[in-house]
Amino acid sequence: MKALLISSSPHREESSTFLLAKEVLRALEEDGVSCEEIHLHGCKVFFCKSCETCHVKILKCPLTDDVAMILRKMLDADGIILASPNYINNVTASMKTLLDRSSHFIHCKRLLEKYVAGVVTSGSGFADMVLEYIGYYGRTCGAQYSGGVSAVRAFGQDKKEEAFRLGKKMAADMRTKRSYPEQMKVIEESRKHFARVMKLRKNEWLEEYQYWVEKGWL
Numbered sequence: 001m002k003a004l005l006i007s008s009s010p011h012r013e014e015s016s017t018f019l020l021a022k023e024v025l026r027a028l029e030e031d032g033v034s035c036e037e038i039h040l041h042g043c044k045v046f047f048c049k050s051c052e053t054c055h056v057k058i059l060k061c062p063l064t065d066d067v068a069m070i071l072r073k074m075l076d077a078d079g080i081i082l083a084s085p086n087y088i089n090n091v092t093a094s095m096k097t098l099l100d101r102s103s104h105f106i107h108c109k110r111l112l113e114k115y116v117a118g119v120v121t122s123g124s125g126f127a128d129m130v131l132e133y134i135g136y137y138g139r140t141c142g143a144q145y146s147g148g149v150s151a152v153r154a155f156g157q158d159k160k161e162e163a164f165r166l167g168k169k170m171a172a173d174m175r176t177k178r179s180y181p182e183q184m185k186v187i188e189e190s191r192k193h194f195a196r197v198m199k200l201r202k203n204e205w206l207e208e209y210q211y212w213v214e215k216g217w218l
């Protein structure tokens, strides 16, 4: 099993968000999950131009940066940990820019059967909206949310332990292919919605439509 950590603090390895996320990875690794980390600050991630090329030809994009590589690693992982400091009650712009570039994952529910977890630090201790957003992102791409951990920047051992427990839970989710019925209901609703969208756009989003046909979802 593989897990991918995407961390979006500009402080990279020195960041408190990454420090907390490392505890999630430590638990995953202890349970035999092979982990990889990406620091978005250090990668080239350009803004989506909304050209829709990636819907016509799956994962093709005219922008030449590191996003294609990151999206492939996400597809290759069983678990994805999105770690971001709270920037005005949301993920950082760098994280949002990456997620915007993954709209094909939403259209084709490409993260189905995967698990997402969130790690957030903040100055004030307020992180609910950010974790909520990370959970929403996972589900809208088809992934179930194993949970999230958040802390004020200068956190103590208790928060590290909470992050470690989240890693253990995520490893168990992946190992047992756990199904959260409430989440699966939401994912299924979204799939039904996109079935209608796909039929409407079938002459434009050629490869995405073909993907749906091949999956037998239409």
Ligand SMILES: Cc1cc2nc3c(=O)[nH]c(=O)nc-3n(C[C@H](O)[C@H](O)[C@H](O)COP(=O)(O)O)c2cc1C
Residues within 6 Å of the ligand: 009, 010, 011, 014, 015, 016, 017, 018, 084, 085, 086, 087, 088, 089, 121, 122, 123, 124, 125, 126, 152, 153
């Ligand atoms: C642009 C910017 C916006 C921020 N917005 C918030 C905020 O809305 N609420 C909050 O509690 N902290 C906010 N912070 C503080 C960071 O979330 C906090 O310092 C965080 O722990 C930094 O994590 P890092 O060390 O991983 O970079 C903000 C910081 C920056 C630079």
